[in-house]
Amino acid sequence: xxxxxxxxxxxxxxxxxxxxxxxxxxxxxxxxxxxxxPGTTGISHFFEHMMFNGAKKYGPGELxxxxxxxxxxxxxxxxxxxxxxxxxxxxxxxxxxYDIEADRIRDLSFDPAKIKxxxxxxxxxxxxxxxxxNGGLLDEQLWATSYIAHPYQxxxxxxxxxxxxxxxxxxxxxxxxxxAPNNATMVVTGDVSPEEIFALCExxxxxxxxxxxxxxxxxxxxxxxxxxxxxxxxxxxLPLVLVAYHIPHTNSxxxxxxxxxxxxLFQGESSRMYQRLVDKDQIALDVSSSVEPAFDPNxxxxxxxxxxxxxxxxxxxxxxxxxxxxxxxxISDTELEKAKNxxxxxxYREMRTINGRANTIGTYEVFFGDYRKLFDAAKNYSAVTxxxxxxxxxxxxxxxxxxxxxxxxxxxxxxxxx
Amino acid sequence: xxxxxxxxxxxxLTMAALFLASSAAAQTLHMPPHEKYxxxxxxxxxxxxxxxxxMINLLAIVKTGSTAxxxxxxxxxxxxxxxxxxxxKARTAQQFAADxxxxxxxxxxxxxxxxxxxxxxxxxxxxxxxxxxFSDALLHPTFPQAEVEKLLAxxxxxxxxxxxxxxxxxxxxxxxYLYGTHPYGRPAAGDEVSLQRIKRDxxxxxxxxxxxxxxxxLAVAGEFNGAEMRKKLDDVFxxxxxxxxxxxxxxxxxxxxxxxxxxxxxDDATQTYFAFGNVGIARTDPDRVAIRVVNTIFGGRFTSELxxxxxxxxxxxxxxxxxxxxxxxxxxxxILSFTKNETTTPAIDLALQVLQKLHKDGVxxxxxxxxKSYIKGQFPPNIETSRQLAQIIASNEFYGLGDxxxxxxxxxxxxxxxxxxxxxxxxxxxAENLVFxxxxxxxxxxxxxxxxxxxxxxxxxSEPGFWPPPSAVIK
Numbered sequence: 001x002x003x004x005x006x007x008x009x010x011x012x013x014x015x016x017x018x019x020x021x022x023x024x025x026x027x028x029x030x031x032x033x034x035x036x037x038p039g040t041t042g043i044s045h046f047f048e049h050m051m052f053n054g055a056k057k058y059g060p061g062e063l064x065x066x067x068x069x070x071x072x073x074x075x076x077x078x079x080x081x082x083x084x085x086x087x088x089x090x091x092x093x094x095x096x097x098y099d100i101e102a103d104r105i106r107d108l109s110f111d112p113a114k115i116k117x118x119x120x121x122x123x124x125x126x127x128x129x130x131x132x133x134n135g136g137l138l139d140e141q142l143w144a145t146s147y148i149a150h151p152y153q154x155x156x157x158x159x160x161x162x163x164x165x166x167x168x169x170x171x172x173x174x175x176x177x178x179x180a181p182n183n184a185t186m187v188v189t190g191d192v193s194p195e196e197i198f199a200l201c202e203x204x205x206x207x208x209x210x211x212x213x214x215x216x217x218x219x220x221x222x223x224x225x226x227x228x229x230x231x232x233x234x235x236x237x238l239p240l241v242l243v244a245y246h247i248p249h250t251n252s253x254x255x256x257x258x259x260x261x262x263x264x265l266f267q268g269e270s271s272r273m274y275q276r277l278v279d280k281d282q283i284a285l286d287v288s289s290s291v292e293p294a295f296d297p298n299x300x301x302x303x304x305x306x307x308x309x310x311x312x313x314x315x316x317x318x319x320x321x322x323x324x325x326x327x328x329x330x331i332s333d334t335e336l337e338k339a340k341n342x343x344x345x346x347x348y349r350e351m352r353t354i355n356g357r358a359n360t361i362g363t364y365e366v367f368f369g370d371y372r373k374l375f376d377a378a379k380n381y382s383a384v385t386x387x388x389x390x391x392x393x394x395x396x397x398x399x400x401x402x403x404x405x406x407x408x409x410x411x412x413x414x415x416x417x418x
Numbered sequence: 419x420x421x422x423x424x425x426x427x428x429x430x431l432t433m434a435a436l437f438l439a440s441s442a443a444a445q446t447l448h449m450p451p452h453e454k455y456x457x458x459x460x461x462x463x464x465x466x467x468x469x470x471x472x473m474i475n476l477l478a479i480v481k482t483g484s485t486a487x488x489x490x491x492x493x494x495x496x497x498x499x500x501x502x503x504x505x506x507k508a509r510t511a512q513q514f515a516a517d518x519x520x521x522x523x524x525x526x527x528x529x530x531x532x533x534x535x536x537x538x539x540x541x542x543x544x545x546x547x548x549x550x551x552f553s554d555a556l557l558h559p560t561f562p563q564a565e566v567e568k569l570l571a572x573x574x575x576x577x578x579x580x581x582x583x584x585x586x587x588x589x590x591x592x593x594x595y596l597y598g599t600h601p602y603g604r605p606a607a608g609d610e611v612s613l614q615r616i617k618r619d620x621x622x623x624x625x626x627x628x629x630x631x632x633x634x635x636l637a638v639a640g641e642f643n644g645a646e647m648r649k650k651l652d653d654v655f656x657x658x659x660x661x662x663x664x665x666x667x668x669x670x671x672x673x674x675x676x677x678x679x680x681x682x683x684x685d686d687a688t689q690t691y692f693a694f695g696n697v698g699i700a701r702t703d704p705d706r707v708a709i710r711v712v713n714t715i716f717g718g719r720f721t722s723e724l725x726x727x728x729x730x731x732x733x734x735x736x737x738x739x740x741x742x743x744x745x746x747x748x749x750x751x752x753i754l755s756f757t758k759n760e761t762t763t764p765a766i767d768l769a770l771q772v773l774q775k776l777h778k779d780g781v782x783x784x785x786x787x788x789x790k791s792y793i794k795g796q797f798p799p800n801i802e803t804s805r806q807l808a809q810i811i812a813s814n815e816f817y818g819l820g821d822x823x824x825x826x827x828x829x830x831x832x833x834x835x836x837x838x839x840x841x842x843x844x845x846x847x848x849a850e851n852l853v854f855x856x857x858x859x860x861x862x863x864x865x866x867x868x869x870x871x872x873x874x875x876x877x878x879x880s881e882p883g884f885w886p887p888p889s890a891v892i893k
Contacts, residue, residue, distance in 0.1 A: 019470060020798035021447075061730060064721045069788035071795015073719070090795040120733030127689040127758060128736055134582050235686045237578040237880065269515035278572075279512070285572050285579065307575045338520045345473075345522030345541055352471045352803050411880075 001361075001371065002194030004201070008210040009182025012201050013361055013371055014194040017354055023190035024358040025087040025097060028366045031178030032081040033158075034151040034296065035214045040170050042158015045078040046122055047174050051085065052076075053114040056107035060114050063100055070096055080152050081295050082366060083178070088355065091191045095200065102204040105184075108175055110168050119163060126157045134407055135303070138232055138242050142405040145230040146244040146299055150221035182210040187362040190354040221246070221297055228403040236409040238285075241312040243319065244299040244403045247291070247396050250367045256380045257388040258396070262289045262300065263339040264331050264389070265322060270338070272322050281318055283310045293367040299403075300396070312406045326393040330386040343381045447798065448825045452811055453644070459660040460632030463651055464811045466639040468804045472542040474640035475808040476552050479816050480534040481635070482628040482666045485601030490888075491615050493608020495529035497569060498624045502527045502536060504565035507558040511565055514551065523548055525555065529606055532668070532746045533816060534628070539805060542641045545650070553654045559625065566618045574613045577605075581879050584684055584691040584857040588754070592693040592855040594885035595680040595875070596750055600671040603885070611888035630661035637812035639804035668747040673697040674853050679871035683860040684879045690762040690858030691755075694769075696848035698751030701744040701817045707830040708838045709742060709846055714789040715781050716740055716772075716847070717753060721788075727772050728755055734765040742846075746817065751848065759862045766854075766870065777849050781839050790831050797827070 002014045032044050052074070054060035067074055072089030087097050130136040140155045147153035157163075186205075188197050224246055248254055265272050266289040269279070277284040286305045291298060304315040350356045364374040373380075452466035487494045503518075503525055504511040518525050523540035536556050540548035580586040590605050597603030608616070636655070638647060673696045699706060710718075717724040717740025728738035738755035753773065757765040781789075800806055801824065814823050854870050856863070857879065868874065875885070882888060 020802050022795075022798045061721075061726075065788070068719055068721050068792045069784075071791040073792070073796055088796070088799065090798070093795065117731070117733030121729055121736055124689070124734070124757065125736040128585065128756060131688050132584060236582050238575065238582060268519035270512070270519040274515075275512065279568070282568060282571070285575055305579065307571070308578055334520070338516075338522075341520060341522040343522075348471055348473055348541065352473070353799065354802070355799065 003371075004194075004198050006181065006201055006206045008206055008208055009180075010184050010186060010201075010205060011365070012186045012188070012197065013365060014192070014197045015189045015357060015361065016191075016193055017189055017357070018191045020354070021091055021191050022354065023089055023091055023094065023188060023192050024354045025089075025101075026187045026358040026362050027085045027101065028185045028187070028362045029083045029085075029178055030081070030183050030366065031083055031174075031214055032079050033154060033156045034080050034217050035178060036151060036154070039162060040166050040174075041154040041162045042122070042156065043162070043166050043170060043174050044083055044178070045156055045158065046118070046163070046166065047171060047178075048076045048078045048083050049118050049122060050110070050115070050171065051104055051108065053118060054109045054111055055104040056109065057103045058100055059109075060111055063104070066096065067093070067100065072097060078156055079292060080156060081293065084359075084362070086355075086358075094192065094196070098200045098204040102208065105179060105181065105205070106208050110171055112168065115168060115171070122157070123160065123163050126160060126163060130155065130157060134234070134236055134240055137234075138240055138405050138407050139301070141230045141232055142242045142244050142301065142403060143299075145228050145405065146246070146403040147221055150219050150296060151217060152221070152294070152296065176211075177214045180211045180213055181205065181208050183213040185362060185365050187358045187365070189358045189361070217296060224401050224403075226400050230403070230405045232405070232407045233410040234407065235411060236407060238308050239306045239310070239312045239409055240407040241304045241306065241315055242405045243302040243316070245302075245396050245401050247298050247300050249296050249298055250293045251369060254392050254395075257384050257392045258291070258300070259343065260336065260339045260381065260384045261326065261389045261392055262291070263342050264335045265289070265326065266302075267342055272325070273319060276322055277304060277315060277318050283307060283314050283318065287315075287319070293363055295367070312408075316404065320399070323393065323397040327390065327397065330390050333386070336384070336386055336389070340381050340384075344378060347377060447828055449801070449810070449821045450807065452639075454815070457631065457652070457656060459656070459658050460630075461655055461658060462635045462815065464635065464637040464815060465644060465647060466637070466804070466807050466811060467642060467644055468639055468807060469641050471804070472641050473539060473804060474542055474545060474548065474638065474642055475537065475539050475805045476549070477535060477537040477637045477808040477812050478556055479635040479637075479812045480536070480629055481633050481816065482663070483531050483533045484529045484604065484606035485531050485668050486624075486628070486666050487604065488620070489599075490612060491620060492604045492612035493573065493606070494616055494620055494624050495534055496607045497566075497573065497613070497616055498621050499527040499529045499534050499536065500569050500573070501561050501565060501621065502555040502559045504569065505560045505562040506554045507560060508554050511562075514555065517547070518551055521547055523551065525551070527555070531602055531606055531749075537808070545642065549650060549654055556629070557655075557658055561618055561621050561625070563618055566621060570613050570616060573608060574610050577608070577610050577613070584687060584879070585756075587879075587884070588691045588693055588855065588857055590884045591680060591682055591857065592752060592853075593750060595678070595855050596674065596695070596697065596853045597671055598886060601668060602671060602745065602747070602749060605884055609884055609888065610882035612883075628663055630663050631655065631658045632660060633663040633665075635812050635815050637808040637815075639808035639811070641804075670700070670747045671697055673848070673851060675851055676873065677850075677852050677854070677871035678873040678875070679854040679856070679867065680875045680877070680885060681860055681864060681867060682855070682857040682877055682879050684857055685859055685861070687759070687857065687859045689756050689758050690856055690863055692762075692766060692854065692856045693752045693754050694766075694852050694854040695740075695750060695752035696851055696853060697748050698742045699744050699846060700748050701746060702819065703744065705842050705846060706744065707827065708834045708842045710793065711786065711789050711831060711834045712781060712839050712842055712847070713740055713742060714793055715785045716776055719792060723772050723776065724753065724755070724769060727768050728757075728765055732765075732768065734761050734768065738769065751846070759859055762856075762858065762863045763866045763869075766867070773847070773849070776843055776847060780836070780843060783836060786834065786836060786839060790834070793831050794828055
């Protein structure tokens with residue numbers, strides 16, 4: 001791995017891998033929906049779309065056309081914390097990709113006609129992922145209830161009324177705030193040498209001036225002092241239950257122990273939760289947990305998919321008992337060993353493609369402050385003890401620290417009743 | 419759930435793994451060397467050594483898929499595959515899970531239309547244990563009654579849950595309405611009615627009739643020593659008793675004549691999800707590369723004609739695309755998108771116009787050139803991991819394609835001429851004969867969409883089954 005910090009403050013990380021004649025280039029901007037406010041929720045994500053809709057040299061629609069005509073493809077994603085742009089291309093497209101990236105970082109244009117149609121595209125995306133998807137809909141309610149002060153409370157895609165109303169002025173402000181080169185990290189993996197990349201960066205990226213990064217997010221979510229519950233009633237065949245527990249931010253010493261605990265409880269058909277809810281009690285089809293990388297104090301999200309007709313509270317009770325078991329007694333040596341083996345295999349799965357590597361290296365650099373933590377991960381997991389796992393179970397998985405979101409199916413006949 | 423992507427071709431089809439598995443790069447692109455041999459019991463073995471990542475992938479293709487499900491028992495092949503790990507001669511389901519998870523391994527078994535597949539992935543250091551687990555499930559399942567009941571109950575609820583998300587089931591309704599009672603019209607994973615009819619005896623019979631070495635291809639790819647692997651495979655699979663299996667036959671379905679439309683009512687939908695098209699091509703169709711090039715232009719990438727029209731220019735949708743799901747016999751072709759209730763007919767009209775324009779104007783030289791670069795440039799990441807390579811060598815062997823399907827791809831892409839493009843448009847992209855399936859709010863869109871077809875059908879998403887309705891299959 002070679003690294004270089006450009007004069008304008010952008011850090012560039014390069015890992016050469018010539019197993020296929022392709023390159024993955026990821027740019028992580030440290031701006032996401034946590035940098036928004038009421039009235040502009042979702043603007044980071046909308047802005048992500050606008051980054052493909054024309055700049056000075058490559059006008060509306062041209063970026064995609066030129067990139068694809070040269071064998072490249074792209075995508076991007078926005079989270080509560082970051083906006084990430086991804087280019088995948090054969091090495092022959094190399095100078096072109098830098099020309100495109102520099103053009104849009106430096107000279108993005110805001111075409112009112114494009115803003116209008118892209119607003120509709122994003123509204124369609126919201127209908128797809130949230131309004132017409134029970135999991136997405138309930139997830140939105142969960143976060144909105146779990147956080148009462150911190151900006152993690154609103155959805156990345158934004159509330160529909162904000163999608164309909166943000167202004168060109170607000171978009172320009174967002175660009176000026178978030179898109180400083182010193183607020184970004186570039187990761188390149190694949191069929192290319194660090195020297196080639198650094199030379200391209202000097203030519204295309206380094207001349208772009210740095211400026212102030214987004215103002216810090218100073219709001220701290222206050223401690224949760226009791227269980228919160230939210231219910232969604234809508235037509236559905238199956239109920240759904242999500243539970244969130246507050247945990248520390250990603251770059252915290254508890255990160256590894258929490259992952260070991262989640263692995264023991266949720267990963268694989270031998271996990272405690274699967275064994276209990278799916279296999280033994282047969283009240284759920286599936287049970288899982290997830291944590292997104294986060295700069296600020298975070299939540300772990302648990303999903304149980306009850307079977308048809310099963311009271312979601314039955315699933316809740318079973319899960320709470322399993323959390324209690326993990327607090328009352330230490331996990332076994334076999335479980336600890338298993339969790340570490342699973343983490344190791346996952347590491348290889350993430351790192352076996354140039355795309356996976358670019359994303360993982362960037363995630364560690366941005367959220368842990370240093371990509372080298374990635375290579376310490378195995379060591380850090382090895383250091384986790386049964387006592388650590390029990391400690392984090394006790395510290396975070398209590399009733400007062402949880403938020404429960406439940407989807408209750410409501411059929412058409414019931415709805416018609418007065 | 420907390421990531422929102424710019425997106426691309428959002429595929430509502432659960433079975434759409436083969437959204438045109440893209441194509442080649444620099445002139446040097448080729449499959450890594452691999453070997454093929456046949457054990458005495460008839461098991462075909464494909465070995466591909468790939469160093470760099472200490473993992474091994476196993477993939478067995480059992481050459482019988484869901485098309486062999488008896489009428490009214492859709493899901494039998496799928497349930498059989500799903501039960502392989504749920505109790506073996508050596509292990510209970512719980513012991514199997516514990517042993518697999520302990521090594522951080524992956525195990526998957528499923529039935530597609532053409533074949534069933536059983537796969538495993540584990541670290542090279544765990545080769546002995548991983549191979550033993552894989553073969554235990556493949557060769558020695560016991561199908562305990564309690565596990566049969568559990569999996570059937572879960573699968574029935576799985577279908578119900580999928581219907582809460584139109585995107586997950588659009589393809590199932592579309593395939594059903596397009597193919598009718600032809601095997602490609604049936605839901606591979608079964609439906610709420612067919613799964614209730616499946617009994618343990620039928621599962622055991624299905625397993626015994628089809629899971630035999632002569633009916634199976636085993637691909638092994640990853641970091642291992644070839645000689646050592648051959649010996650281990652001999653030890654593990656050499657004793658698998660040979661059995662005669664009648665090869666699965668799938669008749670070609672003729673394209674649908676005329677127009678018809680199925681409207682699936684989901685009363686709370688704020689967006690209409692639609693698919694339309696007709697029967698497409700077989701996996702071995704000689705026109706397949708030219709079709710891939712044309713479909714890339716038409717609906718196979720972000721700047722495709724469909725996505726440009728329905729997303730980029732009009733903002734009707736987050737994504738519009740087209741696909742050929744090529745199979746042993748001709749599989750479906752379809753155009754897919756979704757849009758808010760209010761713009762349902764403008765969006766479908768526009769998609770139809772794009773299709774008409776393809777027939778009328780064909781593709782430009784510039785588009786051809788661009789699509790060729792795109793296919794070649796995006797192909798290498800499809801042969802990057804041993805997991806992908808195991809799938810490719812097994813699938814190519816199953817379809818009788820061989821390495822040329824990859825090794826010649828670039829030359830074949832380059833050889834596509836404007837004349838060939840014209841021919842495949844006429845021959846393979848439907849124009850007038852179209853089957854439409856829509857999932858949406860009937861009370862809002864029902865009247866307006868009547869104009870697309872004289873022959874129309876309707877059902878509610880809450881009704882069991884897909885299409886034809888289960889009652890029409892079994893009297």
